Amino acid sequence: xxxxxxxxxxQLSESELLVIFRFEGGEFYPTLDAAGLAKAPALxxxxxxxxIKGKPGAMSLLxxxxxxxxxxLLVIGVGKREKFRVEGxxxxxxxxxxxxxxxxxxELTCYPLPLKDEGEAVKQTALAALLANYRFDRYLPKLAKKxxxxxxxxxxxxxxxxxxxxxxxxxxxxxxxxxSRELINEPVNVMTPLEFASRVSKEAEEIGLQCEVHDxxxxxxxxxxxxxxxxxxxxxxxxxxxxxxxxxxxNAPWLGIVGKGVMFDTGGxxxxxxxxxxxxxxxMGGGAAxxxxxxxxxxxxxxxxxxxIVPAVINAIDGRAQNVSDxxxxxxxxxxxxxxxxxxxxxxxxxxxxxARELGAETLIDICTLTGASVVxxxxxxxxxFTDDDNLRDIVLTGxxxxxxxFWQLPLFDHYAEALKSTYAETKNSGGRWGGASTAxxxxxxxxxxxxxxxxxxxxxxxxxxxxxxxxxxxxxxxxRTLLHLIENR
Ligand code: BES
Ligand code: MN
Ligand code: ZN
Numbered sequence: 466x467x468x469x470x471x472x473x474x475x476q477l478s479e480s481e482l483l484v485i486f487r488f489e490g491g492e493f494y495p496t497l498d499a500a501g502l503a504k505a506p507a508l509x510x511x512x513x514x515x516x517i518k519g520k521p522g523a524m525s526l527l528x529x530x531x532x533x534x535x536x537x538l539l540v541i542g543v544g545k546r547e548k549f550r551v552e553g554x555x556x557x558x559x560x561x562x563x564x565x566x567x568x569x570x571x572e573l574t575c576y577p578l579p580l581k582d583e584g585e586a587v588k589q590t591a592l593a594a595l596l597a598n599y600r601f602d603r604y605l606p607k608l609a610k611k612x613x614x615x616x617x618x619x620x621x622x623x624x625x626x627x628x629x630x631x632x633x634x635x636x637x638x639x640x641x642x643x644x645s646r647e648l649i650n651e652p653v654n655v656m657t658p659l660e661f662a663s664r665v666s667k668e669a670e671e672i673g674l675q676c677e678v679h680d681x682x683x684x685x686x687x688x689x690x691x692x693x694x695x696x697x698x699x700x701x702x703x704x705x706x707x708x709x710x711x712x713x714x715x716n717a718p719w720l721g722i723v724g725k726g727v728m729f730d731t732g733g734x735x736x737x738x739x740x741x742x743x744x745x746x747x748x749m750g751g752g753a754a755x756x757x758x759x760x761x762x763x764x765x766x767x768x769x770x771x772x773x774i775v776p777a778v779i780n781a782i783d784g785r786a787q788n789v790s791d792x793x794x795x796x797x798x799x800x801x802x803x804x805x806x807x808x809x810x811x812x813x814x815x816x817x818x819x820x821a822r823e824l825g826a827e828t829l830i831d832i833c834t835l836t837g838a839s840v841v842x843x844x845x846x847x848x849x850x851f852t853d854d855d856n857l858r859d860i861v862l863t864g865x866x867x868x869x870x871x872f873w874q875l876p877l878f879d880h881y882a883e884a885l886k887s888t889y890a891e892t893k894n895s896g897g898r899w900g901g902a903s904t905a906x907x908x909x910x911x912x913x914x915x916x917x918x919x920x921x922x923x924x925x926x927x928x929x930x931x932x933x934x935x936x937x938x939x940x941x942x943x944x945x946r947t948l949l950h951l952i953e954n955r
Contacts, residue, residue: 466598466617468591468632473576473620475501477535480618482568484539484561484575488546489519495576505529508538518542521553524560526568535574539564543578551869552934554578554589559597559935565614566598574618583621585867588631590619595639596935601650637764642945644668645757649927649940652746653729658696658777661728661749662704665756665775669708674763679705689796689820691812692776694803698733698786699779705817706752707824708759708773712766719770720955721826722948723817724755725810725833726777733780733806734789747940748810750927751833752777754944761945762952769952774821776813780806792890796820798912799891808895810835811908818912828857829918830951831909832944838901840925842875846933848926848943849875851906852919860954861919861947868946869934872921875902882907921947 471478475498485502486494497503507527511517517525523542529535541557543549557578565573577586594617602610621628648656648664662678669676681702685693689705696703706726727748731737737745752775759773787793791803793812797819801812810833818829839849850872852858858874865871881903884896892911896904906920926943929936 466595466613466615468594468636469616469618470587470621470624470628470632471574471618472622472624473499475499477501477533478574479534480536480572480574481570482537482539482565482573483535484541484573486541486543486557486576486578487517487519488549489542489544490546491519492546494543494578500576502538505533505538520544521556522560524564526564537568537570549578551580551589551866554580554586555593555869555934558590558593562594562597562614562617566611569611571612571614572616572618573614574620576620584628584631587619587621587628588635591617591632591635592639593935595636596642599643599646600937601647601939634765638761638946638949641757641761641764642942644760645753645942645945646940648753649747649750649942653779656728656746656749657701658704658726658728658779659702661726661752661777662706665706665708668760672760672764674760675709675711677707679707687796689816690793691795691801692778692816694787694791694793695733695780695809695812696778698783699781700783701779703776703778705820706756706775706777708756710759710763710767710769710771712762712768713770717770718827719772719825720828720830720952721772721774721821721824722755722758723774723814723821723829723831724752725749725814725831725835726752726775727810727813728777728779730780730807730809731782733782733786733809735805735807736782737807744928747928748834749777750940750942751831751921751923751944754832754923754942754948757942757945758948758952761949767952769955771952772821772824772826774817776817778813780809795912797823802887802890802893804893805895808905811905812894814909815912818909822914822916827916828955829913829916830921830948832921832923832948834924834927835922836902836905836924838898838905839875839922842902843873845925847871847873849873849902849922850919851875851877851903851922853877854917854919857917857919857951857955860951861921864947864950868950870943870947872947875906877903877906877910
C-alpha cells in the first residue's frame with residue numbers, strides 16, 4: 466500500500482472513501498467544519514437520526530451523493546476522548562483499512578487522530594494501515610482473495626519533508642514486521658531452520674546487514690550441546706543465525722538480542738497433545754521479532770551496535786531425540802539435567818546468550834515464547850518482562866505509548882532458583898508448574914554472567930485466534946517494535 470500525504474482543506478477532495486472519527490460524547494475528529502462536511506445532507510440526516518455512534522468500533526457508512534467528489538464517508542467511533550491512546554488510533558485505522566477491502570475500494574483518505582503531535586499521529590496511522598493491510602494468503606485460491614486497498618492518503622496541515630521522512634520510516638518498520646509475520650505464519654513443513662536462515666540472509670544482504678549462518682557441524686564443533694540436544698531430535702538440521710549492525714562505530718557498546726527460534730515445538734519425548742501443538746509453528750516468534758528488529762534498525766541506519774542471534778531448531782521426536790534424564794553440558798555455564806524435553810526454549814536460548822557474550826555483547830536481551838505460565842498469569846494481550854536493570858525496565862514498560870506493546874514485570878527473586886536444584890547436575894531445565902515463568906527466567910539468568918539483562922516472555926502474543934489492534938487472525942511479530950524501542954533508547 467502506498468502512503469501519500471495531502472494537505473487538508475475545507476473543500477472535499479476526490480476520494481472513494483473518506484474516513485473521519487467520532488468520540489463518545491459527540492465530538493467529531495476533525496470537526497465537520499474543518500472536514501468540509503458541515504453541509505453534507507446525508508451526514509446531517511444521520512446525525513439527526515442519532516445513527517452515528519462514538520463507541521469504540523462503531524462504524525457508519527454514508528454516501529455523499531452524486532455531486533460530491535468524495536463518494537463515501539466512513540465515521541468510526543473511537544470512544545471517550547480522555548481515554549484515547551495509541552491503541553485507539555491503531556484499531557480505528559485498521560477498521561478503516563479492512564472496511565475499504567470489504568467494499569472493494571482501492572483508495573482511502575483519512576485524518577490522523579490526535580496523539581502527542583502530528584508527526585507521531587502520522588507515523589502511527591501509516592504503521593497501523595500497513596500492518597493491517599498484511600494478509601497471509603499465499604495458499605488460498607485467487608478467487609477467494611479480495612483485492613486490498615492500494616493507496617492511503619493521510620490529510621495533514623502541510624506535507625513537509627519531515628513528515629515525509631516519518632512516513633518512509635514507518636514503511637520500513639512495517640515492511641520488516643510484516644516480513645517477520647510471514648516467517649511465523651509459514652508452517653514448519655515450509656519454514657525449516659534452513660528456510661528461515663536463507664530467507665533472513667537474503668533479506669539482510671539486500672540492505673547490507675551483516676549475516677552469518679552457522680550449520681550443524683559448526684554448532685556441534687563449537688560445543689553448543691544444549692542447542693544440539695534439542696536439534697538432534699529432528700531430521701531437519703539446525704542453524705545459528707547471527708546478524709550484526711555496526712551503526713554506533715568502533716567504541717560504542719554492543720547490545721545482544723537473542724530470539725527463540727524453535728520452528729516447531731512438539732514437546733519432544735515430553736510430547737504435547739494436538740491442541741497444545743497447534744500454535745507451535747509460532748514458537749520461533751521471538752527469533753522472527755529479533756530478525757525483524759535488526760533488519761529495520763539497519764534499514765533505518767540506527768546509530769547503535771547490535772548483535773542478533775537466533776538458534777533455529779525443531780523440537781521433535783526422531784530416533785536420536787534427547788531423553789528425559791539426559792545430562793548435557795552447556796556451552797558456557799552449568800551442566801543441565803533435562804527433566805522435561807518440552808522446556809526446550811531455555812536450552813537453545815542458554816547457548817545463544819553465552820554466544821552473545823562471546824561476541825562481545827555488554828547488555829543482553831532475550832525474547833521468546835517461553836512459558837504457558839506467563840500466559841496463565843497475564844493473558845493473551847500482555848507480555849512478561851523480567852529484569853533487575855532499572856533502565857531496561859523503564860524503557861520496556863514505558864514503550865507502550867509508542868509501541869502499543871504492553872509488558873508487565875514479573876519477579877526474579879532468588880528463591881525461585883531453588884526449584885531448579887538437581888541431584889545429578891548443576892541445574893535442572895525445569896522447576897515444575899508453580900511460578901513457571903519465573904523459574905524459567907532464573908534458568909536463563911545462569912547464562913548471563915551478571916551482565917545487564919532483560920528477558921521478554923511473549924508466549925501467547927505471536928499467533929492470534931481472532932483479530933486484535935492492527936493484526937488479523939494469525940501472526941503478529943509482537944516484539945519487533947519493543948526491540949526497536951530498546952535499540953533506540955538504550
Ligand atoms: N513453547 C512453549 C511455551 C508456550 C506455551 C508458548 C503456550 C506459547 C503458548 C514452551 O517450549 C513450553 O513447552 N513450555 C512448557 C515448560 C514446562 C515444560 C516447564 C510450558 O510452559 O508448559
Ligand atoms: Mn516446549
Ligand atoms: Zn517451545
